[in-house]
Amino acid sequence: MPGMRSSMVMMAVSAFPFAVGLLVPAKADQPPSSNARKVIGSSCISCHGKTNPAGNIDLSSDTGIQRAVSSGRLERVLNAGSMPPSRRLTKTEDASLRALLPAKSAAPALWSLRPVSNPPVPKVSGIKHPIDAFIAKSLKAKGITANPPATKIAWLRRITVDLTGIPPTVGETAAYLADSTATSRQNVIDRLLASPAYGERMARLWLDVARFGESHGYEQNHIRPNAWPYRDYVIRSFNADKPYSEFIQEQLAGDILGKGNPDILPATGFLVAGIHDTVPSQVEEATRQQRANDLEDIVATVGASVMGFTIGCARCHDHKFDPISQRDFYALEALFSGVNHGETDLPRPGKSLPKPSRDWLAQTVNVHNQVQQLRFTGRVKSQGGSGPPGTQ
Ligand code: HEC
Ligand code: HEC
Structure with missing residues (x-):
């Protein structure tokens, strides 16, 4: 599905407009502008008039409009793009209604919604590195002196x-x-x-964010014997000092960016590293629920990891305070709707291995049988639940 794939690459770039609405400075309380009245008159009043207004939102008077504003309900529908139900407001209409919202401080409170800034370095004497200046300033403000340098x-x-x-x-x-x-x-x-140990150490932090585990989780918790190439990809990325943007793009769209490249292809392990319910069901609703859970896991992880934002709650309803609507959630989910759990062969660098000869197979048959045997007993024991393989 080429359409889906190119949008996956786009996503890392286009995910941020959610925040833009909050950053637009709004005017202080004023009577509705004639533009706002026009929009309400043409697009809202048919359902939000004086008598029996929909959702108990009466937009027929200034007081009614003020009430919709001060209760936060107008902002909610504007952020969700949910009113009028039949279409999306144009940019101009949306701006006219947003102008009714109370002024907000330019920077939203939530750190992950604030633009990255480059604050001036505090002037502190005797400092070797600019970061120390920030620490020294905070210590001074609290009346604390720094410890002597470490031995x-x-x-x-x-x-x-x-x-x-x-x-x-x-x-x-x-x-x-x-x-x-x-x-x-x-x-x-x-x-x-x-040192290679540097990448191993740092990868742990990202693998936690990526909810990486070498088993499916959930009831059956089958081992994922082939999850490690993703782990190694993360380690390699840290050791190669890969730029963050590349690191993220590869994990969201490594199947396209890394086509034929065994170094990059495993990056998409990120999307499917989470728990995965493998218990089959006879009931179609249950199967759909499992699929919805898988997709939610992907979308929520992308939100939490690269946007610093828990967005999973919007699976069921608009977020109450952050600018994430249910519509945004399913728009994001649609980008990943082609992603499934599964295994794929990694292309081997250099020559492919020769096919084993009949002779070789005949001579090594006992070894293969032993390996099978060990695999089988290992699996039976590890599913027994009374200890790791080999302890029984
Ligand atoms: C076709 C009818 C219809 C039109 C047109 C319409 N609304 Fe609504 N609106 C509803 C209904 C029904 C509800 C209550 C159920 C709901 O929240 O979905 C509602 C609810 C609301 C709410 C409360 C939502 C909440 O979460 O508490 C607001 C605010 C609102 N509308 C604003 C508007 C604005 C502004 C317009 C015009 C841009 C508009 N509506 C146009 C039918 C309509
Ligand atoms: C599986 C669906 C589902 C998920 C996921 C979900 N909610 Fe809800 N939530 C609901 C339902 C249903 C209601 C009740 C809505 C109502 O009464 O109109 C609700 C109500 C709420 C309310 C009260 C709303 C109000 O206006 O009084 C809050 C707050 C809330 N949820 C927060 C969250 C948060 C935070 C998360 C994520 C951690 C979350 N929800 C995830 C289904 C969900």
């Missing part, structure tokens, strides 16, 4: 555990203590960033 050995231990998750070796410690050059710390940091 050499404490610093080495901390930086090594931070970047690789494991303590420094005796040899690394001795080398650092003996290094009295001005770049001794820089040398350590460069060595740690170049």
